[in-house]
Amino acid sequence: MSPQKPPHDVVIVGGGSAGCVLAARLTEDAGTRVLLLEAGSSALPDAVAHPPAWPSLAASEAGWGDTTVVQQASGAPVALPRGKGLGGSSAINAMVFARGHRTGYDSWGAHGATGWTYDDLLPYFQRTETATSGAPGRGTMGPLTVGPAEPPNEVLLACLDGAVETGHRRAFDISGGLEEGFAPVDLNIVAGRRQSAADAYLAPALGRPNLDVVTGATAHRLIFEGTRCVGVEYGADGRTHTATAAGEVVLTAGTIGSALILQRSGIGAQDDLRPAGVDVFHELPGVGRNLHDHPRANLVHRTQRPVPEGRNNHGEVLGTLRSTADAEGPDVQIIFIDIPLPNPVAPVQNGFTIGISPMRPASRGSLRISSADPYAPPVIDPRYFTAQEDVRAVLSGIATARRIARSAALAGWGVEEVSPGPTAVDEKSLADHARRYFGSYCHPVGTCLMGEDAMSVVDSGLRVRGLDGLRVADASVMPSITSSNTNATVYAIAERAADLLRSS
Ligand SMILES: Cc1cc2nc3c(=O)[nH]c(=O)nc-3n(C[C@H](O)[C@H](O)[C@H](O)COP(=O)(O)OP(=O)(O)OC[C@H]3O[C@@H](n4cnc5c(N)ncnc54)[C@H](O)[C@@H]3O)c2cc1C
CATH class of the missing domain: 3.50.50.60 (FAD/NAD(P)-binding domain)
Incomplete structure (x- = not known):
C-alpha cells in the first residue's frame, strides 16, 4: 500500500x-x-x-x-x-x-x-x-x-505647514521610499474602514x-x-x-x-533552548537574536483651540529626516498625532502629540522561549536605547519637532508643550525623558x-x-x-x- x-x-x-x-x-x-x-x-x-x-x-x-x-x-x-x-x-x-x-x-x-x-x-x-x-x-x-486621509485633520495640516515654514521639504509622495521631507502619508483605509x-x-x-x-x-x-x-x-x-x-x-x-x-522545535541557540527544556535539533545561533524595533518618544501638547475629532488613524502626516548631515539616509521620523497621548507630566484634554522615532536604530536585543510549553509567555528583550546613537537621533528629532510646534503656522492653536515641558531644555533632561517614557512603535x-x-x-x-x-x-x-x-x-x-x- x-x-x-x-x-x-x-x-x-x-x-x-x-x-x-x-x-x-x-x-x-x-x-x-x-x-x-x-x-x-x-x-x-x-x-x-x-x-x-x-x-x-x-x-x-x-x-x-x-x-x-x-x-x-x-x-x-x-x-x-x-x-x-x-x-x-x-x-x-x-x-x-x-x-x-x-x-x-x-x-x-x-x-x-x-x-x-x-x-x-x-x-x-x-x-x-x-x-x-x-x-x-x-x-x-x-x-x-492606499492613499492619504480624506480630509486630513486640520491640526495635522497646520503641523505640516509648520514643518515647511521651518525649512523642511514638502514631499510629494512620502510613502514611496524615494523622498525625504514631510507629507500626508498613505493609509490602509478604504471608504472610512x-x-x-x-x-x-x-x-x-x-x-x-x-x-x-x-x-x-x-x-x-x-x-x-x-x-x-x-x-x-x-x-x-x-x-x-x-x-x-x-x-x-x-x-x-x-x-x-x-x-x-x-525554538520550540529545537532550532536555535543551545543557550536559549536548553534552559527552556528543549533539546537542540538543529543549532542555528541567530534564531531570536537581532531583535530590534522603533522606540518612539512623544512631545505632548495642550492647545487652546479645540482639535477636531480624529476620524482616521490619528497619525495622518509624517516626515523623515536625517539626524546628521553625513547619515546614509533618513534616520528619524516625526509623526503628528491628533490626540494628546497619555503622558507622565499632566493630563491633557485637548491637544496633539508629536512622536519622534529613530528609524535606523542600532540597539539590538533578543527573544527566547521561557519553556517548551507553546502557551508560555516568551522572554522579549529589545534593549531599546542601549545604543547611544539612538538617543542622539531622538534628540535631533525633538529639536526639529519643537521648532515646528513653535512655528507661526501653529500660533493660532495656542500651543503649550506639556510633556516633557518647557523646563526640559538641556540634552540630559531630554535624553532622560525619552529613555524613561518612550513606547514601542510596534x-x-x-x-x-x-x-x-x-x-x-x-x-x-x-x-x-x-x-x-x-x-x-x-x-x-x-x-x-x-x-x-x-x-x-x-x-x-x-x-x-x-x-x-x-x-x-
Ligand atoms: C499596534 C500596532 C500598530 C502598528 N502600526 C503600524 C502602522 O501604522 N504601519 C505599519 O507599517 N506597521 C504598523 N505596525 C506593524 C505591522 O503591522 C507589522 O510589521 C506587520 O503586520 C507584521 O506582519 P507579519 O506578517 O510579520 O506578522 P503579523 O501580522 O503579526 O502576523 C502573525 C500572525 O501569526 C499568528 N501566530 C503567531 N504565533 C502563532 C502560532 N504559534 N500558531 C499560529 N499562528 C500564530 C498571529 O496570531 C498573527 O495573526 C503596527 C503593529 C501593531 C501591533
Missing part, C-alpha cells in the same frame, strides 16, 4: 500580513493546495474596522498582550502589541502604509542577502497596492487601496476549493523526517493535531511567533535574519539554513529595520516569497 499523500502542498503558519498574502497568491494556482493555520479568531471586534479605534485593539482579543522584560533604559517593561486573528497585526495596527527609504534596503546585503535591494523589491511593492495618489513608481492594480491583509488578500480567496483555513489553531512545533520539515503539530479545540505538507511549511507567525516556533523585526553569515537564519530564498522544506517569510527576516513603518515591506516580502515558492 503506498503512503497517503498529504492533503496540502503548503502549510502556512500565521494568518497575519504575510500569511494572508501567501495564502491568496499561492492558491491562485488551482493545483496548489494550501492550509493556513492561525492562532487567533476569524471574528474580530467591530472596532477593527473603525480606524480611530485602533489604540484600543492591542488590549482586546485581537492582540497577544505581550510585554518586554524590564528595559535597561526605562527601568520598566514596555508593552509590545502584536495582532492575533486573521489579518494579524494588520488588523490592529495604525494603518500607516509606507515603504522605507531606499537606502535602508540597500544595506540588507550586509549579511549576504542577495536580491533584496529597493530596486529588487519595487515590483513587489507595486504588486501589493493601488495607490490613489498616482505618484510615479506606485502600484495601480494591487489588492490594497480599515483594510487589513485579511480584507484585501484573504477574503477574496476564501471560496477557493484549494484553500483551507483553520483558526484557533496554535502551532506548537514543527515535524521533521530527517532534515526535512514535513508538517506542524498544532493545538485547537483543546486537542493536538498534525498538519502535513507534501511540499513546504512556511512560517508567517511574525517576528515574535516565527522565532518561537523554531515594529519588531529581525529574529530570523536573512543572509548568508553565521547569524543568519534564512538564506536569500527565505529557506531555513541547513534544513529542507521550511521557509520563513514575514517581518522576522528583515536583516535591519526599514526606515519607516514596517507593514508595506512585510507585504512586499510575502509577495516575493510567493514567487520564490512558485518557482521552486
Whole structure:
C-alpha cells in the first residue's frame, strides 16, 4: 500500500500580513493546495474596522498582550502589541502604509542577502497596492487601496505647514521610499474602514476549493523526517493535531511567533533552548537574536483651540529626516498625532502629540522561549536605547519637532508643550525623558535574519539554513529595520516569497 499523500502542498503558519498574502497568491494556482493555520479568531471586534479605534485593539482579543522584560533604559517593561486573528497585526495596527527609504534596503546585503535591494523589491511593492495618489513608481492594480486621509485633520495640516515654514521639504509622495521631507502619508483605509491583509488578500480567496483555513489553531512545533520539515503539530479545540505538507511549511507567525516556533522545535541557540527544556535539533545561533524595533518618544501638547475629532488613524502626516548631515539616509521620523497621548507630566484634554522615532536604530536585543510549553509567555528583550546613537537621533528629532510646534503656522492653536515641558531644555533632561517614557512603535523585526553569515537564519530564498522544506517569510527576516513603518515591506516580502515558492 503506498503512503497517503498529504492533503496540502503548503502549510502556512500565521494568518497575519504575510500569511494572508501567501495564502491568496499561492492558491491562485488551482493545483496548489494550501492550509493556513492561525492562532487567533476569524471574528474580530467591530472596532477593527473603525480606524480611530485602533489604540484600543492591542488590549482586546485581537492582540497577544505581550510585554518586554524590564528595559535597561526605562527601568520598566514596555508593552509590545502584536495582532492575533486573521489579518494579524494588520488588523490592529495604525494603518500607516509606507515603504522605507531606499537606502535602508540597500544595506540588507550586509549579511549576504542577495536580491533584496529597493530596486529588487519595487515590483513587489507595486504588486501589493493601488495607490490613489498616482505618484510615479506606485502600484495601480494591487489588492490594497492606499492613499492619504480624506480630509486630513486640520491640526495635522497646520503641523505640516509648520514643518515647511521651518525649512523642511514638502514631499510629494512620502510613502514611496524615494523622498525625504514631510507629507500626508498613505493609509490602509478604504471608504472610512480599515483594510487589513485579511480584507484585501484573504477574503477574496476564501471560496477557493484549494484553500483551507483553520483558526484557533496554535502551532506548537514543527515535524521533521530527517532534515526535512514535513508538517506542524498544532493545538485547537483543546486537542493536538498534525498538519502535513507534501511540499513546504512556511512560517508567517511574525517576528515574535516565527522565532518561537523554531525554538520550540529545537532550532536555535543551545543557550536559549536548553534552559527552556528543549533539546537542540538543529543549532542555528541567530534564531531570536537581532531583535530590534522603533522606540518612539512623544512631545505632548495642550492647545487652546479645540482639535477636531480624529476620524482616521490619528497619525495622518509624517516626515523623515536625517539626524546628521553625513547619515546614509533618513534616520528619524516625526509623526503628528491628533490626540494628546497619555503622558507622565499632566493630563491633557485637548491637544496633539508629536512622536519622534529613530528609524535606523542600532540597539539590538533578543527573544527566547521561557519553556517548551507553546502557551508560555516568551522572554522579549529589545534593549531599546542601549545604543547611544539612538538617543542622539531622538534628540535631533525633538529639536526639529519643537521648532515646528513653535512655528507661526501653529500660533493660532495656542500651543503649550506639556510633556516633557518647557523646563526640559538641556540634552540630559531630554535624553532622560525619552529613555524613561518612550513606547514601542510596534515594529519588531529581525529574529530570523536573512543572509548568508553565521547569524543568519534564512538564506536569500527565505529557506531555513541547513534544513529542507521550511521557509520563513514575514517581518522576522528583515536583516535591519526599514526606515519607516514596517507593514508595506512585510507585504512586499510575502509577495516575493510567493514567487520564490512558485518557482521552486
Ligand atoms: C499596534 C500596532 C500598530 C502598528 N502600526 C503600524 C502602522 O501604522 N504601519 C505599519 O507599517 N506597521 C504598523 N505596525 C506593524 C505591522 O503591522 C507589522 O510589521 C506587520 O503586520 C507584521 O506582519 P507579519 O506578517 O510579520 O506578522 P503579523 O501580522 O503579526 O502576523 C502573525 C500572525 O501569526 C499568528 N501566530 C503567531 N504565533 C502563532 C502560532 N504559534 N500558531 C499560529 N499562528 C500564530 C498571529 O496570531 C498573527 O495573526 C503596527 C503593529 C501593531 C501591533
